[in-house]
Structure formats: structure tokens, C-alpha cells
Amino acid sequence: MNVLEAILSRRSIRKYNNRAVTHETLEELIKYAMYAPSAVNKQPWHFIIIDDRSILNKIMEFHPHAGMLENAPAAILICGDEQLAHTPAYWPVDCAAATQNLLLAAHGMGLGAVWLGIYPREERINSIINLFNLPNEVRPFSLISLGYTSEQYKTPSRFKKERIHHNTW
Numbered sequence: 001m002n003v004l005e006a007i008l009s010r011r012s013i014r015k016y017n018n019r020a021v022t023h024e025t026l027e028e029l030i031k032y033a034m035y036a037p038s039a040v041n042k043q044p045w046h047f048i049i050i051d052d053r054s055i056l057n058k059i060m061e062f063h064p065h066a067g068m069l070e071n072a073p074a075a076i077l078i079c080g081d082e083q084l085a086h087t088p089a090y091w092p093v094d095c096a097a098a099t100q101n102l103l104l105a106a107h108g109m110g111l112g113a114v115w116l117g118i119y120p121r122e123e124r125i126n127s128i129i130n131l132f133n134l135p136n137e138v139r140p141f142s143l144i145s146l147g148y149t150s151e152q153y154k155t156p157s158r159f160k161k162e163r164i165h166h167n168t169w
Contacts (some may be wrong), residue, residue: 013112016147032105
């Protein structure tokens with residue numbers, strides 16, 4: 001699959017079969033995430049691989065949209081390090097780019113994935129900080145639920161020509 005096809009055909013996948021995702025595959029996904037652009041190339045991210053069922057279950061207790069974790073064999077938490085960031089305002093942008101890279105890589109590798117928002121919801125941020133005992137300078141950004149799916153998804157039309165402006169509004 002080429003990159004343009006991946007961009008158009010990637011979908012948020014919330015249903016997974018019982019096939020395990022290997023640790024090697026999860027690390028490979030993180031490698032692709034780490035190739036995302038970042039302000040001044042600071043790469044202010046950290047990643048936590050989550051494949052412990054009890055931890056995935058705890059996340060479902062406080063995250064209102066995490067029901068897919070019940071069947072997910074794994075997830076990856078993407079965090080931003082405020083000390084590594086170009087400035088405090090840039091780490092969320094940098095982590096968003098890493099998150100998108102990870103989602104596209106998962107799709108390209110035949111995995112289903114969905115982005116669960118953590119940042120900027122304070123209650124979710126605080127729950128993740130407590131659950132994972134994150135250092136003060138590390139802020140949770142996104143959680144990616146991962147697994148293999150046997151479902152097929154159609155690509156909807158999202159192109160809206162009326163949202164394109166040329167040289168002025």
C-alpha cells in the first residue's frame with residue numbers, strides 16, 4: 001500500500017479479533033511514530049506499550065470512550081515531555097504528528113487502530129498520570145487502541161471543495 005492510499009483508506013477501527021500483536025510489532029509502530037516531524041526536531045515524546053489486561057481495564061473505568069479496549073490486545077500511550085519540547089506549547093503538536101504516523105503505520109501493517117483522546121481533558125490526563133506514575137514533566141497526549149480486525153471498511157468521501165480558499169478567504 002502506498003502512502004496516498006493509506007491516507008485515504010485508514011479508518012478508526014474499534015473491533016478486534018483475538019490475534020495477539022507482538023512486542024516486536026508494537027516497537028516497530030513506535031519507530032514509525034518517532035519519524036514524525038517535531039518543532040526544531042526536539043522529538044519530545046515517550047511511548048508506553050500496554051498489553052496488560054488489568055491496565056487496559058482500568059483505563060476503561062475512567063475514559064468514557066475506551067470501550068474498544070475490552071477486545072484490544074494492546075494499546076500505545078503517547079506522552080509529551082515538556083523538558084524536551086522546543087517550548088511548552090509545541091509538545092502537543094509534536095505528539096499529534098507522532099500519533100498520526102503511528103495510526104498510518106498500523107494501517108499499513110494490517111492492524112486496526114483508533115485514537116483515544118487524552119489531552120486536553122484534565123480528568124483523563126490526571127487519571128493517566130496516576131495510573132502510569134508519570135514524571136512531572138511528562139504529559140499524556142493520546143492513547144492508541146490496537147488489534148487485528150477481520151472487518152472491511154469503506155472509504156467515505158471527505159473531500160469538501162468549499163473548504164478550499166485561494167490566496168484569500
